[in-house]
Amino acid sequence: MKISRNWLKNYFDKPIPDANKLAEFFTFHSFEVEGVEEIGNESPAVSLLVETALPRSLCSSEDCSRPSDTASIADFIIDVKVLPDRAHYCLSHKGIAGEVSVLTGQAIKDLKIPDMLEATTEVGPMYKPSIIIQDRKFCRRYMGRYVENITVNQSLEWMKRFLEAIGQRSISGIVDATNFCMFDIGQPLHAFDADKIKGVIVVRPAKASEKMILLDGTEITLTTDDSVIADDAGPLAIAGVKGGKRAEVTSSTKRIFMESANFNPTAVRRTSTKYNLRSESSKRYENEITPELVSLGMNNICALIKEMNPEAKFGPIVDVYPVKAKQTVIDFDPAYIEKRLGVKFPFDEAKSILERMGIIIKGGDTSRWKLTIPFDRLDLTIREDIVEEIGRVYGYEHIKGILPPKTNMPVEILPIYYLSEMIRNNLVAQGFSEVSLYTLVEKGDIETAKPLARDKAFARKNLVDSTMTCVEKNALNADLLGLQTIKVFEIGKVFSKEGERLVLSLGVAQVKKIKGVKNESILVDALKTLKENISLFGNETKDSVVDIIDNPKIITKGNHAVCEIDLEEILKSIKLPAGASYKDLNFMPSSSNHYEKISLYPFIVRDIAVFVPESIQALNVWESIKKGIGATNAKELLVRHSLFDTFKKEGKVSYAFRLVFQSLERTLTDEEANAIMEKIYEVMKDKEWEVR
Amino acid sequence: MSDLPKSVRIIGMKPEQIGHLHPITQTIREIYSIFYDMGFEVAQGPELEYEYYNFDALNIPADHPSRDMQDTFWVKENVSKNPTKGPLGQNLGKRLLTTQTSAVQIRFMETHKPPFRVFVPGKIFRNEATDATHESQFYQIEGLLVEKNVSLAHLKGTLEHVFKKLFGEECEIRFRPSYFPFVEPGIEIDIKWKDRWLEVIGAGLVHPEVLCIGGLNPEEWQGFAFAFGVDRIAMLKFGIDDIRFLYNGDLRLINQF
Numbered sequence: 044m045k046i047s048r049n050w051l052k053n054y055f056d057k058p059i060p061d062a063n064k065l066a067e068f069f070t071f072h073s074f075e076v077e078g079v080e081e082i083g084n085e086s087p088a089v090s091l092l093v094e095t096a097l098p099r100s101l102c103s104s105e106d107c108s109r110p111s112d113t114a115s116i117a118d119f120i121i122d123v124k125v126l127p128d129r130a131h132y133c134l135s136h137k138g139i140a141g142e143v144s145v146l147t148g149q150a151i152k153d154l155k156i157p158d159m160l161e162a163t164t165e166v167g168p169m170y171k172p173s174i175i176i177q178d179r180k181f182c183r184r185y186m187g188r189y190v191e192n193i194t195v196n197q198s199l200e201w202m203k204r205f206l207e208a209i210g211q212r213s214i215s216g217i218v219d220a221t222n223f224c225m226f227d228i229g230q231p232l233h234a235f236d237a238d239k240i241k242g243v244i245v246v247r248p249a250k251a252s253e254k255m256i257l258l259d260g261t262e263i264t265l266t267t268d269d270s271v272i273a274d275d276a277g278p279l280a281i282a283g284v285k286g287g288k289r290a291e292v293t294s295s296t297k298r299i300f301m302e303s304a305n306f307n308p309t310a311v312r313r314t315s316t317k318y319n320l321r322s323e324s325s326k327r328y329e330n331e332i333t334p335e336l337v338s339l340g341m342n343n344i345c346a347l348i349k350e351m352n353p354e355a356k357f358g359p360i361v362d363v364y365p366v367k368a369k370q371t372v373i374d375f376d377p378a379y380i381e382k383r384l385g386v387k388f389p390f391d392e393a394k395s396i397l398e399r400m401g402i403i404i405k406g407g408d409t410s411r412w413k414l415t416i417p418f419d420r421l422d423l424t425i426r427e428d429i430v431e432e433i434g435r436v437y438g439y440e441h442i443k444g445i446l447p448p449k450t451n452m453p454v455e456i457l458p459i460y461y462l463s464e465m466i467r468n469n470l471v472a473q474g475f476s477e478v479s480l481y482t483l484v485e486k487g488d489i490e491t492a493k494p495l496a497r498d499k500a501f502a503r504k505n506l507v508d509s510t511m512t513c514v515e516k517n518a519l520n521a522d523l524l525g526l527q528t529i530k531v532f533e534i535g536k537v538f539s540k541e542g543e544r545l546v547l548s549l550g551v552a553q554v555k556k557i558k559g560v561k562n563e564s565i566l567v568d569a570l571k572t573l574k575e576n577i578s579l580f581g582n583e584t585k586d587s588v589v590d591i592i593d594n595p596k597i598i599t600k601g602n603h604a605v606c607e608i609d610l611e612e613i614l615k616s617i618k619l620p621a622g623a624s625y626k627d628l629n630f631m632p633s634s635s636n637h638y639e640k641i642s643l644y645p646f647i648v649r650d651i652a653v654f655v656p657e658s659i660q661a662l663n664v665w666e667s668i669k670k671g672i673g674a675t676n677a678k679e680l681l682v683r684h685s686l687f688d689t690f691k692k693e694g695k696v697s698y699a700f701r702l703v704f705q706s707l708e709r710t711l712t713d714e715e716a717n718a719i720m721e722k723i724y725e726v727m728k729d730k731e732w733e734v735r
Numbered sequence: 736m737s738d739l740p741k742s743v744r745i746i747g748m749k750p751e752q753i754g755h756l757h758p759i760t761q762t763i764r765e766i767y768s769i770f771y772d773m774g775f776e777v778a779q780g781p782e783l784e785y786e787y788y789n790f791d792a793l794n795i796p797a798d799h800p801s802r803d804m805q806d807t808f809w810v811k812e813n814v815s816k817n818p819t820k821g822p823l824g825q826n827l828g829k830r831l832l833t834t835q836t837s838a839v840q841i842r843f844m845e846t847h848k849p850p851f852r853v854f855v856p857g858k859i860f861r862n863e864a865t866d867a868t869h870e871s872q873f874y875q876i877e878g879l880l881v882e883k884n885v886s887l888a889h890l891k892g893t894l895e896h897v898f899k900k901l902f903g904e905e906c907e908i909r910f911r912p913s914y915f916p917f918v919e920p921g922i923e924i925d926i927k928w929k930d931r932w933l934e935v936i937g938a939g940l941v942h943p944e945v946l947c948i949g950g951l952n953p954e955e956w957q958g959f960a961f962a963f964g965v966d967r968i969a970m971l972k973f974g975i976d977d978i979r980f981l982y983n984g985d986l987r988l989i990n991q992f
Contacts, residue, residue: 071911075923126914127800128921309798330800383920383940383957385888427943431912431920434887439910439922444892447880450774450852457777464764467756477757478984482782482832482858482872483808489783491832492809493862495871502783502832513984524986530754531984536782536858543783625777630768633761634992638974641987 045209046139048119050227054140056152062119068146072435074133075124082208083116118208130330131421135229138419145399145436159345160338162188162359171359172300177247179365181270182282183305184334185246186341189237189358190348191298193217197351217292217299220347222323229332229419230303230340231324233272235279235290237298242275244300246282253278256288257320269314272302283311283328285320301348303341305334334368335418371416375426383430386442396436397429456623459545462577462614463534464628466547469576473569475530475549480509482536489538502538506548507598507605509533514550514603521554522648522703525685528553528565534610550605562604563597570595570608577617646682646705647716651723654695654733661686664698667730671723680704680711680719697735755990759874759981762969763856766876769900773893775854775878780839782858783810786828787821792841792948793917797828801916806862808832808871821845823950832860836877836962837917840941843879844949849956850882856965867977874965881941881951881958887920890938890959898926901968913937917945918960928971936963 048062060068066076125133132138144151172189176182198216202223206213209226213219221232249265255278256262263281265271271278280286283306292299305328312329315321341360348355380388394404402423403415416423423429434442467477483491487501494500503509510533517529529552536543551565574592591613595606653664665686672681681704688699704716727734756764767777780788786797795801810830819827822845836857843853855877863869880889891910898906906927913923918939925932938961943953966978973992975981980988 073912075911075913126804127916128914130800312798312800382884383886385886385891425919425943427919427940434920435912439887439912442888442891442910444895445888446892446896447773447852447882447885447889450850452774452850454771454774455776457779460777460779467760471754471756474752474754476754476986476989477760478986478989479757479759479982480984481982482860490811491862492811494808495862495864499871509984516984517986520985520987524990526986529986531986538783543781625767625771630764631761632768633758633765633969633972636973636992638976638988638991640976641980641985 044123044125044134044139046121046123046136047205047208048121049208050136050205051140051143053154054137054151055143055149057149059143059149060147062121065143066121069121069123069142071438071440072146073123073142074126074129077122077124078120080120080122082118082120083204116204120208127330128422130327131332132229132419134327134330135225135227137228141400145396148399156343156346157349159342159349159357160360161357163357172361173243174361174363175243175245175247176363176365177245178270181248181307181310182246182363183307183366183368184337184362184364185244185302185304186337186360186362186364187244187300187302188341188345188360189298189300190345191237191356191358193297193299193348193352193355195292195296196294199347199351202347215292215294216351217296217348220344220351223347224340224344225323225327228336228339228343229327230336231283231327232340232344233280233286233302233324234292235286235300235302236292236296237300238296239290240274240279240300244279245273246304247271247273249278255281257281258286258288258291260288263318268310269317270306270310281314281318281320282306284315284318284325285322301341301344303337303344305332305337331421333418333421334364337364338362368418370418371420371424373414373416373423373426373429375412375414375429377412379426380430380433383427384434384442385445388433388437392437393433396433399436400432454625456619456625458619459610459614461619461623461625461628462610462617463545464625464630465576466534466573466610468628469573470532470549470569473530473572474528475532475569478510478513478531478533479535480506480513480533484509487538488540502543504539505537505607506533506535506546507550507607510548510550510605510607511598511600511603514552514605518552518554518602520646522701523646523683523705525683525703527555527557530565530569545610546607547610548605548607550603552603554602556602562599562602566595566597566604566606570606577613640707642682642705642707644706644708644710646703647711647713649702649704649716649720650687650699651702651720652688652697652699652735653727654697654735655730657691657694657696659696659732661689661698664732665700667726667732668700668702668723671726672719674722674726675719677704677715677719680706680715755986755992757981757989758969758973758975758992759965761992762965762972763874763876766897766901766965766968767854767856769897770852770854770878773852773896775852775880778839778843778853778855779857780833780836780842780855782833782860783830784833784838785819785821785830787825788827788841789831789833789835789838791828792825792945793835793837794942794944795916799916801914805834807834808860808862833857834859834861836875837960839877840879840917840945840960841949844881844946844951849951849958851880852882853877853879855879865979867979870966870978870982872982873978875962876965877960877962879941879958879960881946881956883956885940885957885959887922887940887959890922890940890961893959894924894936894938894961901972902926902928908936913939915939917942919943924961933967933971935967936961938962 062079066079069076172187195215195217198219203213217234225231248267249269249271253265270282272280272282279290308329308331311325315325377390401417404412406412483499484503485498487504489502514529531550534547537546551562570592597606683703685701687701690697821827836855839855859875860872909925911923914921919942921939924936926935941958941960946953
């Protein structure tokens with residue numbers, strides 16, 4: 044919610060902290076601040092100077108009044124992220140001012156808003172509205188009155204400016220006033236054109252397929268789960284959510300019916316969600332506000348109408364309030380503060396914090412406290428809530444960390460986790476790299492309701508499909524990876540109508556075919572080695588494991604092969620060794636490598652084979668290759684090299700190196716690669732080595 | 736060879752000889768080793784979870800604004816006339832892809848007697864648009880400790896210990912007030928990484944309502960719980976700048992670690 048600092052200032056006699064200081068207070072004591080923005084000042088630097096350089100006492104007189112129409116309109120907007128717990132009372136400037144008061148200790152001043160609850164006339168066309176609440180659970184309170192002799196269009200400059208400061212467009216005098224009141228105290232209000240209302244006002248469930256046209260002109264078909272404000276002719280508004288067109292306040296409106304009401308949070312949320320009609324009003328209702336706020340809402344809106352229309356006449360108020368709200372009382376043991384915060388806490392400090400929140404405390408230092416909670420603090424219901432209030436206002440930085448007492452309990456093993464981690468160790472040792480692929484894919488048994496994309500609508504039914512794609516893609520980068528065989532595995536969940544299972548998939552792709560070695564046999568051998576490892580678990584390895592592992596269902600496609608093993612089945616047929624401990628798995632600290640960006644551009648491979656005397660070692664040859672590359676200033680283009688072949692013949696040795704070149708910024712050309720190779724050949728020539 | 740990029744292999748070593756653990760696995764293992772020494776055992780839950788464990792039992796009722804805090808992948812299926820029941824006869828509700836490892840809290844409480852210390856590494860899902868820092872799937876680590884006389888000081892001490900081990904002695908943590916319906920007080924924890932404060936952990940004292948639903952007496956037992964994203968930690972530790980690289984199966988990344 045956007046908060047205007049100028050608006051907040053109205054609540055205090057004394058100057059309040061600057062916007063950044065307020066943001067810091069909120070961040071460490073209330074809620075997150077999403078941003079602080081300075082607005083409405085052509086030269087912000089000057090304003091900042093004034094904000095920070097003037098002694099507080101000098102700006103106090105200007106600081107605490109409504110800005111006059113000619114005053115500077117510089118303001119600071121603090122965007123606070125109010126979460127559902129504090130949304131009962133903090134979706135308003137009044138609520139935020141309350142926080143400022145609690146955090147700074149500054150008292151909130153008497154705003155001197157006139158008492159507007161008495162009628163100014165009861166004769167003539169002004170009359171008492173008839174209001175009926177059909178469902179008390181839905182409508183907890185409904186207050187209404189007629190106001191006449193008004194001009195709708197006449198808005199107030201300061202009000203427009205406040206609304207615009209927090210991103211609200213000025214619409215008309217009456218609508219601005221209801222919006223201002225809502226953002227000021229948190230009570231949604233609604234004005235209807237009184238001359239368009241026919242008969243009795245009823246808060247009732249909508250009839251099946253009942254239609255109404257909203258303020259924006261769209262027609263909506265309601266169901267009996269929705270509630271409406273209706274008159275004899277039908278719905279006037281969707282209660283708490285959106286007004287209707289029929290009794291809309293327009294520039295020709297002379298008399299209005301003003302509503303201040305309280306509706307059920309769940310019902311408002313359901314309706315606003317169903318029709319995608321989230322409004323500032325529905326937001327406040329769905330977070331629940333106290334019905335006690337209704338009368339303040341009615342009073343303040345009428346005071347504003349009076350300010351805009353001094354000639355306005357106010358009819359009597361009808362207040363239907365079937366079940367009066369009760370104040371929460373919490374029985375609180377002050378010793379509980381220290382127990383939960385873990386820090387010594389002076390009781391008088393705790394009391395002072397709670398009293399600043401308007402909580403009434405009965406009971407002394409040694410006895411339990413009876414805490415009477417203000418109506419609007421619907422978030423405070425249990426003693427833990429009180430501990431949080433004290434902790435956050437006092438400041439969590441005062442809590443010094445202590446370790447929980449040492450425990451002698453042995454750490455229980457979770458067999459499926461132990462098995463998975465053991466398999467990971469085994470496969471990595473066998474040269475397989477672990478991948479983690481997407482659970483949401485194009486096809487499967489379990490479909491999600493609102494997928495991010497059509498090809499990500501289902502939970503995967505197997506791992507092998509994505510493993511296959513994964514080895515295919517990696518095979519294209521084999522030279523870059525320095526691999527002749529791509530070997531990957533994944534351990535993950537698969538989903539079917541019967542539920543989910545943990546499975547292992549293996550994938551292999553021979554990029555450079557090794558004579559006599561089939562992809563299938565690589566998988567079979569890997570599983571054999573894995574089985575030996577699993578067999579060490581216990582001597583009760585049953586045939587089924589042997590079966591699962593010995594006869595894997597291998598799928599081949601071109602140069603690639605994949606298979607999948609159900610780990611839950613394996614777990615069923617083995618026993619963990621007695622005294623198994625995670626220590627056996629030798630968890631190592633993670634790699635200390637820093638990620639190097641992957642180039643988006645293609646790479647170029649060049650092989651070079653050199654015949655050298657037997658006394659020359661591979662490293663000497665490599666140094667010479669490096670020297671050649673160094674001469675071209677292309678050092679950073681060499682991203683991978685390997686010695687892929689060595690053989691001896693007639694007192695000489697041949698070393699064959701594969702060099703992979705790639706740029707992070709562009710596509711390398713063959714000419715560039717050739718130029719590098721030429722430099723290398725030159726070095727070889729100088730050494731009188733034979734390039735083959 | 737020190738002037739060459741790190742990824743260049745040392746001559747003579749056959750690259751196929753050894754594979755690489757995924758960076759997420761490496762990170763979870765390193766973190767678990769620290770928790771293991773503090774007596775935490777591993778627990779896990781399903782990825783296809785029921786509404787009851789993921790939300791209701793965690794004090795996040797249907798039609799409450801707190802449900803908006805996480806965008807959920809609900810399973811597209813007709814709500815059964817005979818809904819699945821939990822061990823206590825509770826209606827487990829609709830199915831979804833789990834949005835938080837916290838869902839394992841209640842499952843664990845239902846089947847274990849305190850005191851306990853639990854470490855839950857798990858894959859979770861959020862129905863939100865993806866970019867360099869957001870993925871629809873990622874890993875979370877949940878910690879849950881239920882004992883007698885547990886305070887926020889224990890939570891702070893535990894996480895200070897863990898993150899100093901993980902990021903070095905100079906690493907600091909700080910608490911800010913926040914809201915998660917299943918803890919009270921609710922705390923957001925920032926970690927100081929290279930002179931910047933990063934919002935990393937959600938935590939708090941286990942809400943008495945959650946203990947009750949888990950079958951524990953809150954007068955006798957208290958606990959703390961916390962959760963943080965593994966991907967975030969891995970990205971910080973390894974300097975990975977796009978979360979999506981963790982799930983595309985590209986060995987050009989995985990084999991760097």
